[in-house]
Amino acid sequence: MTKILAAVVQLQSTEEKSRNVDAAARLVTEAAQRGASFVALPELFNCIGRWEAVVAAAEPISGPTSQRMSELAANLGITLLAGSIAEQSEVAGKIYNTSLLFGPDGQQLACYRKRHLFDVDVPDKVTVRESEFVMPGAEIVGTTLPDFTLGQSICYDLRFPELFRALADRRADVIAVPAAFAFGTGCDHWEVLLRARAIENQAFVIAPNQHGRHTPTLQSYGRSMIVDPWGTVLATAADGESLALAELDFQRLQDIRRHLPALSHRRDGQ
Numbered sequence: 001m002t003k004i005l006a007a008v009v010q011l012q013s014t015e016e017k018s019r020n021v022d023a024a025a026r027l028v029t030e031a032a033q034r035g036a037s038f039v040a041l042p043e044l045f046n047c048i049g050r051w052e053a054v055v056a057a058a059e060p061i062s063g064p065t066s067q068r069m070s071e072l073a074a075n076l077g078i079t080l081l082a083g084s085i086a087e088q089s090e091v092a093g094k095i096y097n098t099s100l101l102f103g104p105d106g107q108q109l110a111c112y113r114k115r116h117l118f119d120v121d122v123p124d125k126v127t128v129r130e131s132e133f134v135m136p137g138a139e140i141v142g143t144t145l146p147d148f149t150l151g152q153s154i155c156y157d158l159r160f161p162e163l164f165r166a167l168a169d170r171r172a173d174v175i176a177v178p179a180a181f182a183f184g185t186g187c188d189h190w191e192v193l194l195r196a197r198a199i200e201n202q203a204f205v206i207a208p209n210q211h212g213r214h215t216p217t218l219q220s221y222g223r224s225m226i227v228d229p230w231g232t233v234l235a236t237a238a239d240g241e242s243l244a245l246a247e248l249d250f251q252r253l254q255d256i257r258r259h260l261p262a263l264s265h266r267r268d269g270q
């Protein structure tokens with residue numbers, strides 16, 4: 001198949017897990033009913049807020065959130081990227097920020113743990129120290145699906161082009177960036193970075209973001225989007241909890257790579 005319909009789900013998640021998972025399930029179901037066969041949720045979709053609350057909400061990979069997402073994928077017959085959840089780690093008080101991929105039969109196909117942790121202090125915009133609560137992942141994850149190869153990243157990873165190039169080296173046609181990208185940085189950086197990563201790696205970029213205030217000091221930018229390998233924004237979510245859908249045309253992807261074979265012009269020995 002050379003075309004599929006993809007959807008990004010934008011949420012304004014809270015610390016209340018059952019509310020968040022229900023909101024996610026409702027929008028994933030709507031996306032599938034509108035014809036999407038690949039649907040992606042944002043970062044920490046099942047619980048976001050104070051880090052202490054996120055750590056307390058952590059689950060093992062086989063926990064209730066992942067079971068619900070697996071059932072949802074199977075019932076709807078879709079491929080579902082369960083953005084990320086807080087995964088229990090071997091270190092007390094710390095989690096992994098983990099993205100799970102489920103196939104149309106509900107089987108877990110991949111597991112990616114956020115590699116780059118958001119430790120920043122940008123005056124008047126955002127101050128976070130993710131590494132106090134989160135352990136970095138080690139693996140780079142590309143998964144070959146029947147229609148395309150998916151590369152995985154999470155949020156702050158977007159600022160590290162070498163990860164995306166490593167995913168391009170694994171022949172990623174689509175790169176997912178589930179995010180809770182900060183409002184203070186998102187206004188200037190979100191779209192520019194997503195489009196750059198799509199253009200330089202000649203891949204679709206699927207970027208479901210959180211939107212709005214989660215706590216008095218934590219606000220996400222929204223504008224979840226789907227970008228094509230030319231850097232064109234195919235769809236953007238409206239503010240609030242919403243969906244954006246776009247057709248991924250893999251023939252167009254191949255045409256762009258054939259007409260402008262920049263990835264084969266690299267001088268670094270690849």
Ligand SMILES: NC(=O)CC(=O)C(=O)O
Nearest residue numbers: 118155156180181182185
């Ligand atoms: N929240 C993040 O992980 C990253 C982010 O907001 C940024 O890079 O800016």
